[in-house]
Amino acid sequence: MKKDQKKSTITDVAKHVGMTTITVSRALNTPEKVKRETLERILAAASELNYVPNAIARNLKSKQSHIIGLIIANIDNPFYENTFKAVNHAAKESNYSLMLFDTDGSEEQEKKAIETLLSYQASGIILSAVSDDKNYMPSYLHKLKLANIPVVQIDRKIHNIDFPGVYLDNFNSAYKGMDALLKKGFRNILILAGPKTSQITLNRLKGIQQAIMDQEHPIELTIKYGDYTKTPSKQAVVELIQEQYLPDAIFGLNILITLGALEAIQEAGLNTENFGFMSIDPIPFARTFGKTIPCIKHDTYALGLAAINMLIQDIKGNSKETQDIIIEGNLTIS
Template structure:
């Protein structure tokens, strides 16, 4: 198939027998061109299928209305409410978001940042591929040099430079730990994110703290994954094949919880035999009358706060960076 070429101002000028300057003026400053000339040029533009270059218009106006939003995985339902919140907040301020999914790849994340910088975005909301303490991507120096407004969301780099909108992960672990204590749970299989992830470490710490505070012994076996469904399914299935059953399974995010539940279902292990808890509500679970106790976060608010901080910095480059923390709420049943 032959690739369709994009009509240009030069094409229109050639078509109507006028100069590029006249065509450009008719398209961008129509009041500066005689009505009959303007109509002739606009008719030719429609005929040739001319589409204005929005990026070039941004550069000409010297006021870019683009916001970059970089996520580690749009497959993760956690991000759907975040993206919706950022998009709506941006629209209210006449900004447009440019969404880039890195799919958990540091290389794609590097390209994403370079792409957004090349588009001269007004600011970036960034959820990095890793929040491990030793993760220091090369693009950090580029961001610092540009002094571009940046807000980190959920996962954060271990640097003090940027504002951040995060979850209270210790509280999430603690709330579910307190619930498990009340349910007389003693042996927990924790299906977590990467072992070096600070989110993982905080949620695990909160779980253990709740048992310690209650003076109850806890046996916890950690199976680290990458916050996606398939590794959780594999680890849960492998655990069951060893002939072991925990009292409870703790999924450290929605996809992990779903992966664990699928493996339990395939092994014909009922949730009467093994309790399942997780961080954040499972999407659409209520349709199937599935009740999974969870520590739920207002992820829409998380996205909204991230944009609000970014907009503050765009409006006032001297604004001090800050942190917004979203607390968790225990949802012990579908009716809560």
């Protein structure tokens, strides 16, 4: 065997970077425990030497399992229902089995899901990450890169990596929602948003601000940040009611956020008809709150279908320079 055909080992990587094998092993298995500069040097050396960790190497030698993984951040969010249906249906049609993981917003659970799929020799992964903060760099990313497994992101984008994705048109969706509220004459508006550092939140707030600027109305705008679940938005509205602050309208920047606000108002004994509402995506069974809820609706089935088709093409080696796909939203009534 020629020298340049020899399989690189962890010792080769350690010698290349002038570190111990213990340090290299720690960087590859628990990257969160080493400095970023150290990790980057080790990953660069591993890539240059074509080093593949033993567990991943065994998977690559074996035939792929024909499994596709779908990792979502919160299975309670109705947003994912049609996305899952589309992915599951298309996967079956292409003779792939689907493994579904709910991380419940936990980075640790997300990491375990990735490691499980690697151990099952999954053919590809569709990922809705727990965070789209620009500084979110999960420790499992290097394992995906070393395994060279196709990944398509949906909804939430992990930045600074080259995985393609299917996302919502967050700026224009929020613009349309705010524009509709302003045209109805609402001027005192409560915005219930996601995490303050979320790129989805930031882009939606930019759309809202642009709608205000375009109409040039004096607006009293209150923004309350939380996460993508019901609890923070519900608590925020409860506190505002206790302070006797009652806006003209409430704009919830996702389904669960809006549901939290509706529950708070209903439990306080207030009439939802006294408030204007807008939601990003439709509220299931909205009429149980005695009110129709205008919303900006996205075709989440189309989102899932685009993601699975993109992934399967990548698995088959048919993908070229894959471009991100953006799903537009349209004003409708829940």
